[in-house]
Amino acid sequence: MNPARFIGRNERFELTRFELNKRLSFIGLELSERGKFMKVENTSTISEAEQRVNRFKSKLEQRNVHSKIYEYCNAELLSENYFHSVFEAVKSVAETIRQKTNLFQDGSELIDIAFSIKNPLIQINDLSTETKESEHKGFANLIKGVFGMFRNPTAHSPKIVWKITEEDALDIMSTISIIHRKLDYKK
Template structure:
């Protein structure tokens, strides 16, 4: 069986890929470009140019001669190999995300395992942004609980940190109501559900003081999340309660832990 031939990549997409790979702040170094181009059979025809233009000119010339993009994709696999980014996962995910925004226009996705896979072709910028959403990708890399995605799917796709946190925290109250049969909310709901004398939900058998302390601590953690995040987001305008990406990741990771304990 012959090697699959990938069609030539449109010039504007090729330029976008080159700009990411040769980005001044986080892209490949000049020496790395000089090393990987010949290793995948692409001539380094413009080695004195800026990094992204050097890559673009090499890619375009090779593609014009061969009419396929196979070697360009090989370059990405070799240059952005997961093994090269051990200890630099944030950087790897950022580059992969930016590449996938461009690759989505040709129906390809570069996976975290360093391989390409077919993907639904996108036709608009907003579709590409949603498809390669940074926040969702980072939550997946943290193995966040499925409930986070169930309640926040729409918000995650548009990277709305404010409403992502709001909806995710609400999911904890929903889960407690489902498991306890209660209909309350907030601290009152938590106190009734996790009562030591008559617990409707327990995270251990409460047979020792240590286990009782763990149970109480978990209940207090939930009440703290409600008080700090849900109540704040419910009453504060978005413009006055800003959540950046790192804050959102940390909050959502805490909520993920709560969901795992509730199970």
Template sequence: MAEVPKFDEAVLRKICDILGDTYTGLTGSEIGQLLQNCGIDDPFPGETKRRRLFEALSRRQKQDRCGNNVVAFIYAAMNPVRYVGNRELFEERRSLLNEVFAFAGYTLGEDGKLRKIEKAHTLSEAQERASRLRKELIARKVHPDVLRFCRAELLQDNYFHAVFEAAKSVADKIREKTGLTSDGAKLVDEAFGGKKPLLAFNTLQTETERSEHTGLMNLMKGLFGVFRNTTAHAPKIKWSISEQDALDMLTLTSLIHRRLDQAVLTRSQRENAMNA
């Protein structure tokens, strides 16, 4: 890991407040075990979780003159494997942490790793942006599954994360409805392709219906091609999305979500596995 600058005391304290929260934070035993695993001294094991964690991490980064071991602890605490079966808790902690990390110029991804972003300077910047985008999307009557990606912490990086996460939610819904495990265009082909697709947008009885079905397939592939495949090969911070682009892409995602809600499973997941 390249050298990470020391975290500002206020930022570090807020990180510890989140990870040491009385109700939603790590347990005392988890904090002790993670500190031990990371080779970080635990000078005040009898203190409150927040102070215990802050003192341990603050002293270590002062000793190291960098924030690398703080990052190592965060990676250990936010390792996605720890949250198997409890994704809600992972997302809640990640969301809260990202509000703080934004002021240090970082964002915590779904893989539990930090990435650099443009540093935020005020809360109002992100909140105003989120409020404006959400208001416009509500006026467009977009699908509820899209609105949840308009949170302030997702909009720190030029709308990128809101659109990126919304695009991923389309794939999540297809997997949820079908039991498939692939992603992107391959997932669309497996779910909707062939003469007898696993999922159908209509009865497929007429040429018009078959054309509509194919068109919606291509629309989803286009969405994945723009926001999933492109960003897999480019640094996120360098790929800027304007507010208008975000509105249009989130509206498109809304259309896809509505049609997916109406899509019919033509055979059971068991039958699909047998035919695979």
């Protein structure tokens, strides 16, 4: 389990470490991301071992987050890497929009084209009233805000500068989950 043996295969390392740590927790050990053993409090049940190993993913499951979150950032979730989990989850929004529209743009330009009121490529409702149009515009602005606040800083700042707590990561992931649920709307 020396991390150097997994260069270019980080997801495999994290999945293996995740499974190993579930078992090690019964004897009070945990293998760190650096490949070093650390003492931890012993677990006595399978569910306790699974929750300890992946508290973050377990909390996301309790919140019933959208399946796209797991699809795009499973390895980051398993390693409880909040910074990269958020980064990958936000990128999943842009990628989902591109897949639905066949557009290649990014950021605000992608959102403006995809969610225009006159010729929307994606709709989150039937746009039949002023209120529904307002909701549609607000949703587009929410996505732009998520990009500006959570994708751009993670893309341009090292994680030692742009720190993110578990609580913030959970809230951000919940917001991204709402976005994916709205993107699932069918006319």
